[in-house]
Amino acid sequence: MEKEKVLEKFLAFLEDFYKDRILLALTEGKSSVEIDFSELEKYDIELADYLLENPEEVLTQAENSLGELDPLLAEKRFHLRFFNLPEDRNIRIRNLRAEHIGKLLVVDGIVKRASEVRPEVYEITFQCPACGELIIVKQEGRVLKSPEVCPNCGNKKGFKQVSEKFYDTRWIVIEEPFEITSGERPSDLIVYLKEDLVSPKMQYKSDPGNRIKVTGILKQLPRKVKGSISKQMEIYLDALHVESVETEWEEIEISEEDEKKIIELAKDPQIYDKLVASIAPAIYGLDDIKLAIALQLFGGEEHIQKDRSRVRGEIHILLIGDPSCLVGDERVVLSNGAMVKISDLGSYHLQQINVPVYLAEGYKRGVAKVFHKYEFQPIIEIVTESGKSIKGTFNQPLLVKEDVKSEFGKQKPKVWKRLDEIKIGDEIRVINWIPCKIKKYVKTGWKKDEIGEKKIKIPEFLDEKLAAILGYLLADGYVQKYRVGCVFNYEELDLMPKFKRLFFDVFGIEPKYYYKKEKGGTNVELVFNSVALANILSFLQTKRVPDLIFRSKNSVVASFLSWLYDGDGSVINSGRGKNGILYKSKDIELLREVQMLLLRFGIHARIYGNNLMIRQADSIERFSKCIGFNSEKKKKKLQELLEKIKSFKKKRHRKMWERIVKIIYHPPETVYDVEVPIYHKFVANGIVCHNTAKSQLMKVASTLIPRARYVSGKGITGVGITATVTRDEELFGGWVLEAGALVLCNKSLLAIDEFEKIDKQDMTALHEAMELGQISIAKANIVATLPARTSILAGGNPKFGRFDPYLPIKEQIEVPETILSRFDLKFALRDVPNPEIDEKILTHIIKARHLEAEKIEPPIPADLFRKYVAYARKNCHPKLTEEAAEEIKRFFLNLRSKYVEGAPVSITFRQYEALIRLAEASARIQLREEVTKEDALRAIRLMSVSLRQLGFEPETGAIDIDRLEGARATAMQRSKIRTVISIIENIEKIQGKEILYDDVVKRAKASGIEDIEDILRKMQQEGIIYSPKPGFISRI
CATH class of the missing domain: 1.10.10 (Arc Repressor Mutant, subunit A)
Structure with missing residues (x-):
């Protein structure tokens, strides 16, 4: 498109749609107008595309030609600020590349650090010393430019600055707005703001802690290396438009209609139940903890004493929960029948995933939404009577038949038990069939190394022929550095031409033959000499079922199993009780994987030593019908066995429960879990498993109010959780104060998962923040006190992998006593599932049968929830009444009165202050200016739950505050x-x-x-x- 035509079309667009708005902005003293890009797209798609690719050219020409719209614009710097770009122009910071330089883009991020607003010269007028000519030079880049030559007389030196024109500028660094976890470090980007984008009204949007969306042109700056300019460039975004993504407390607009709804909610006698039901509605139960979080969000009242000391109003809560997880090799059954290692479902802790999983409830399906990863957790393994095994953390629940006598004709009750509570002889729930809906072949993803190789075919998909080859090579074959081979027994040489044909069809390669005489005949070895072939089949060196097989459809799995059994399988036909189909291997894990594959066809098999045996009559028939043999000898034997079992075949109900026969303890390993909303269970290794949702509860809480954040203790790096000072001479002009998570969440909430893994230095600084609501820093001539009036919702894991109610808290979590004592409430988040409660969960939650309808609507929508909290915090400042104070005092003194010399102390004055904060938050929820007896009782009930869970001394039957506060000795x-x-x-x-x-x-x-x-x-x-x-x- 020609430049003249572009300018003509662009000015026509402004004339038709924006002239009035531009002139209005001019009369109001503004220096820019916001333009919706979608309107330009509707007007002229070609022009819109040209602007996206050449923004500097188009906008410079257009802004310089605005005088054609109105003469007043000719003498003023006026800017066109585009926003609402197409979705494909929203680029994640980590994905910015060289191809994006010079293009119009949108990035989203949290302001990590910012310079002061400083003037920058954009135009200098020079005077020639020889002829007096005035020369105007536009200033671009980081270095001042002077005239190279006088256009009037040709002079080249001695130019004198006569005047300068300035505008205000600011440099900021924004960081990706994704949760800080241990999986990946958030990327950051420098942003350049100027003129009205740094006006006093706009400046606060670019202050550290704010989340913004910036539209601008990606540009480059040369980096300096030891004083010299590097060929490597630093990229930055020259901002054209800035908008807040998160709503600040002050920015929340509450209409008259909103205010009416909020007042109605406050008057509702069921308001506390509604708030509880609105916090993570997909996570059923945990009502006491959800109520505590609701009180935390509304907050207590700050009190300033006469000596100017501050008594905080922020409520701090600690959740201690066991991560119920499995080791990485355990295979989760997906909804389509594929079986995938749990470690392959995600890559980092708290990664958002969307994986449909099988539930062992007919055709119901769940969706795994969040991936968990925990390092160095103690492991326990249980083995069932059929040889099935599952390895996980001590608290991983499995569904177990209760060991009680049941009435005649009635089934035993079923309960969820942790692995460490399961005993030998207990019966656990297993599956007897894995339905498969996979229709397409799986891609192999193999590539060939062609160096010095004859050309061989590389299969793109895993079909029945390739599966047959893999099955036989796994059983009776080998893969070495330069070749692949397999052996055929002299009694089953009829397999050899079939296998040779399969190999040629799949790989296009012929074998060499080697013969070895045995007593009864001559075995034949086929050898395929090919480095490329050996490379792509190298995974068969480990005698395990390939992952690709577990992801394949049934016909492919059947072909694999058929040839696998041709290699190391056999038919036993020795009379009643000694009949069946056997697979032999020294590798117990291979036997378990084959056992799991057989469930695709409803075939039940049991492991005896080094053998996997199919003995049930209906399973033998299923094997014959769905899998079978290729060897004529084995086909004949199987047919004889089928005839034989007809005479004594008894139809047997397929087993859904299996006894535990062995329990093994293993060293700590990295473990994994997935969250399945609504159902909270999945199937792994053919066994039904339960999961928990502590981290998800914390994540949801962090989305309910402005400025709130969710971080993982292990994932916080650099600035950390408090604050630091960093040096940046080039852009920021020296040392810059960089805020950490607590400062960024000032007057809001910070949810910290894996709290015990926070850096020790940050843990020390937390003490000041939690008690005084500030963070002091003194470094590099910067002495500052930053506000950190932040409520902390912390989640920790017991250091031995399980929570023990009989041990003091200090012995279970690696957190200093001084920090533990600053938490107002502490809860043990133990998942002890119960089938009856689980049934109520499903009845309560499931409102539709389809997976797409999983979302549960909370009684109070999230937007109204935020407005409710903001309105209550701004307008309600409750004071303690005598009645409420008396109730709290009575509770406090009652517990204290039980103290005698040497006996445990039940409660301290720190809990007394916490009770007042909780009661104030309770009153604030109902927009009351006075704290009533009802509020005091609510606070007392929550405190009692916390004290009973973590402060109960089992030897004395009393509450010991030392257990709760983490004292060295109770x-x-x-x-x-x-x-x-x-x-x-x-x-x-x-x-x-x-x-x-x-x-x-x-x-x-x-x-x-x-x-x-x-x-x-x-x-x-x-x-x-x-x-x-x-x-x-x-x-x-």
Whole structure:
């Protein structure tokens, strides 16, 4: 398109659609107008495309020619700011490439750091010293430009600056707005803002912590390496338009209609239940925790004391939950019948996925939405009577028949049990059939190395012929560095021409023959010499079923199994009880994989030692019908067996429950899980498994109010969770303060998963943020106090892989005591499923039968929820009434009154302040200016739940705050320590300062202290005793 024509069309577009708006903006003192790109697209698609590809050229010409629309525009800098670009122009920062330079794009990100607003010269007028000519030079780039030559007299030096013109500029860095997890580091991009984009009204949008969408032209800057200019370029976005993606508290517009709805909600007696049901509605139950999160979102009231000290209103909550996961090799059954390793369903922790899975409920299907990954978790394995196995974390639940007597004719009740609760003899739910809906062949994805190779065919798809080859090579073949081969027994040489034909059809290669004489005849070895062939089939060196087979349709799987059984299978026909089809292998995992493949055809098989045996009559018939043999010898034997079993065949109900025969403990491994909303279960290794949803609950909570964020403790890098100072001389002019997650979430909520994995330095800084609502930093001549009045919703995993209600919290999670004590509420999020409750879950949640209708509508829509919280925080500031204060005081003093010397302390003044915050938040929900007795009772109930879960001392039956706060020793432990010190003192009178360790243990156990080893270890940790030499202890 010609430049003149482009300008003509563009000015015509502005004349027809935007002239009035441009003139109105001019009269209002504005220097730009926003233009919807979609309107230009409707006007002239060719012109719109030209603008996307050549934005600098088009906009420069158009803005310089605006005087043709009105003379007033000729003397003013006026800008056209386009927005609402096509979807394909929304580019993720990490995907920006050289091809995008010079193009009009949109990027979305969170402002990570920002320079001060500074003036920048855009035009300088120079005077020639020789003739006095005034020369105007436009300034572009980072370096000032002066005239090269005077156009009037030809002079080339001594030019004098007469005047300059400035506009305001700001450099910012934006980071990808995706959750910070351990999977991938978020990419960032420099953005250049100027003129009205940094006006006082617009500046706050580009302050650190705000999420913005920027439309602009991608440009490049040369990098400097040791003072020299590098050939590698730094890219930046020259912004044309900036808009907020997230709504700030101040920006939330509440209409009269919204206000009416909010007031109606506040008056609703069921409002607390509605709020609970609106937080992660797809996750059923956990009502106490959801109510606590609702109170956290609304928040308590900040109090400033007379001495100007601050009592926080932010509520902090800690959730401790076990990650119920499986090891990476366990195969999950997908909804189409494919069986995929759970580790292959995602790549990083909390990755959003969309994988339909099989539920073992007829034709119902679920969808796995979130992928989880946890490192170094203790593992337990259970093995069933048929040889099926599953390996996972201690708390991974399986469906088990309850071990109780049932009435005649009634089935035993079914319960979900954790792996560490399952005993030998328990019966677990298994599947007896895997329905398959796969219709197409799977692509092999193989590529050939042609160096020095004769050309061979490389199959694009895994069909029945290729599956047959893989099956026989896995059973009776081998793959070496330069060749592939297999052996045919002299009794089954009829297989050899069939296999040779298959190999030629698939790979286009002929074999060489080698003969080996045996007692009964001569075996034949076929050898295919090809490096390329050996390379693409190298996966067969590991004697396991190829992943491609597990993803294939039934006809391909049947061909694979048929030839696999031709190699290492046999038919046993020795009489009743000794009949069946056998597959032999030394690799137990291969036997289990074949066993799982047979379920595609409803065939039940059991593992006995190194053999996989099909013995049930209906399964033998199914094998014959769906799989069969290719060897004439085995075909004949199978036919004889089929005739034989007719005489005593009994129809048997296919087993859905199998007994546990072995339990094995393994070293820690990386484990995986997937979240399946609504159903919360999936099938792995032919066994029905349950899953949990702690992380998803935290993610949902972080979306319900402005500025809230979700991060993973292990994934936070660089700035971390607090703040830091970074150096950037080139763009920012020195040291720059860079805000961390807590500062970015000021006056909002920060959800931190894997809290125990936060860097120790950040964990220390958290103390100040949680109690004082600020973060102090002093580095590189920058001394600052940043606001961090942020509510923290933290999630942690027990360090031994499972939550133990009998151990103090400090012994279960790697978090300092000073931090633990700052949480107002702590909950143990244990998934102890119950079939009756699960049935209620499904009845309550499922409102449609199709997967597309999975989304559950909350009673309060998310948009109204945000407005409700904003309205309550802004307009409601409840004060404690005498009645409410008395109720809280009564509860507090009642627990404190149970204290006697040496007994556990039930509650401290820190919990007293937490109760007040929770009661204030409860009142704020109903927009009340006074905290009532009802609010106090609600706060007391939540506090009681927290105290009972994590502060209960099983030995005394009392609540011990030391268990909850993470003190080094609980009251019960301190009591035992005093007894042990007395024992040591008595022995010292006989043995002297150094006393025998075994003597202390013996006397302590006689005094009723069974856990004496733990107590002595605790005393060593606290510096009460030490070991001067092996077998001896001494007091310090």
